[in-house]
Amino acid sequence: MKDILRIIIAPLVWLVTFTLVYGLHGVLCGHDLTTLMIGKIPVARVLLIAAYVFAALVQLALLAALHAPRLASRYSFVRFVSRATGWVGLGATLWTLFPVVTTSSCGLAM
Amino acid sequence: MxxxxxxxxxxxxxxxxxxxxxxxxxxxxxxxxxxxxxxxxxxxxxxxxxxxxxxxxxxxxxxxxxxxxxxxxxxxxxxxLPRNNPEAVSVQAEARRWAWTFSYDARPERTTQNVLHIPAGRPVDVAVTSEDVIHSFWVPRLAGKIDAIPGHVNILRIEADQPGTYAGRSAEFSGGGYDGFSFTVIAHDAAGWDAFLMDGTE
Missing domain, CATH: 1.10.287 (Helix Hairpins)
Structure with missing residues (x-):
């Protein structure tokens, strides 16, 4: 059971963070918060970037855990696959969340 | 096309x-x-x-x-995306089954049915919405599609290089009368656009 968890944890966390970040994006659009500024700081952009960085850090932490001998599986096949899916989770997070934090939101030009 | x-x-x-x-x-x-x-x-x-x-x-x-x-x-x-441009013209497009009503910021009391008038060579921001179900505004030769959503306004920037007539479609199936659910965009030269805004007829 733990080995299955090791293998699917990174893609599973990517699934969750993907949903959360795009959900946050939807909430910001739905409540017209994309133009809200505190001083010269665009609140929505900062929140989205913070969520992106948080998602990336979670994936990095998972990857580090999957590479740590103490937490790694005793089976070499599981170690290889779980580390591979760990890299996939990190790559998927950086790749698929990149547009939501770098491009314009809600059909409004930055 | x-x-x-x-x-x-x-x-x-x-x-x-x-x-x-x-x-x-x-x-x-x-x-x-x-x-x-x-x-x-x-x-x-x-x-x-x-x-x-x-x-x-x-x-x-x-x-x-x-x-x-x-x-x-x-x-x-x-x-x-629509960006600030002093040359841009704003119009509204409201869909309902199965017709489009267009209105014009330059002359608020003016509306047209199933015919959108625009000036050629100038960006036009079309504020698209719907009063019943989801439709989609699409003039293939001028721009991409955008959804017309009840209670929400989406803005699409279109522009025609030259005066002329361009076919438009609702690109979202909306029931029985959908097959005839189309509209026309007429792009005017500068004089024609001024005349359209001054003229009381469609």
Whole structure:
């Protein structure tokens, strides 16, 4: 059971963070918060970037855990696959969340 | 169906870039697939094979191509958004089953049914909404599609290079009368646009 968890944890966390970040994006659009500024700081952009960085850090932490001998599986096949899916989770997070934090939101030009 | 404005041209270019990229990659993959069936001679260097075939061609190559196409798509997407432009004209498009009503900021009391008048050579921001179900505003030769959503306004920038008449469609099925659910965009030259705004008739 733990080995299955090791293998699917990174893609599973990517699934969750993907949903959360795009959900946050939807909430910001739905409540017209994309133009809200505190001083010269665009609140929505900062929140989205913070969520992106948080998602990336979670994936990095998972990857580090999957590479740590103490937490790694005793089976070499599981170690290889779980580390591979760990890299996939990190790559998927950086790749698929990149547009939501770098491009314009809600059909409004930055 | 030649593009007749900057937005449609950008979209057409994006489509061609994507198609060319897809064809090149498909061709390369087919060549590699063919090579994989060739009988191997002497024992191969396994580590080198993994490096070349799996890491370089199997992972790095598609990742690089997809990254480039993604970046290009995002740049084009940004270019299509309505930006501040003193030349821009604002109009409203309200859909209902099965007709479009257009109104004009330059002359608020003026509305037209199923015919949108715009000035040629100037960006036009169309504020699109719906009063019943979801429709979609699409003038293929001028720009991409945008949804008309009840209770929500989406803005689409269109522009026609030259005066002329352009066909528009609702690109979202909406029931029984959908087959005739179309509209026309008439792009006027400067004098024609002024005359349209002054004139009381459609």
């Amino acid at each position: 030649a593009p007749a404005g900057p937005a449609a041209r950008s979209i057409a270019t994006l489509w061609w870039v994507m198609l060319i990229g897809a064809v090149l990659i498909f061709g390369l993959v087919m060549i590699l697939l063919g090579l994989s069936f060739r009988r191997r001679g002497a024992a191969a260097d396994e580590a080198r094979h993994i490096r070349v075939w799996i890491i370089s061609l199997g992972l790095a190559f598609p990742a690089a191509v997809l990254l480039l196409l993604l970046a290009y798509g995002l740049v084009i997407g940004e270019q299509l």
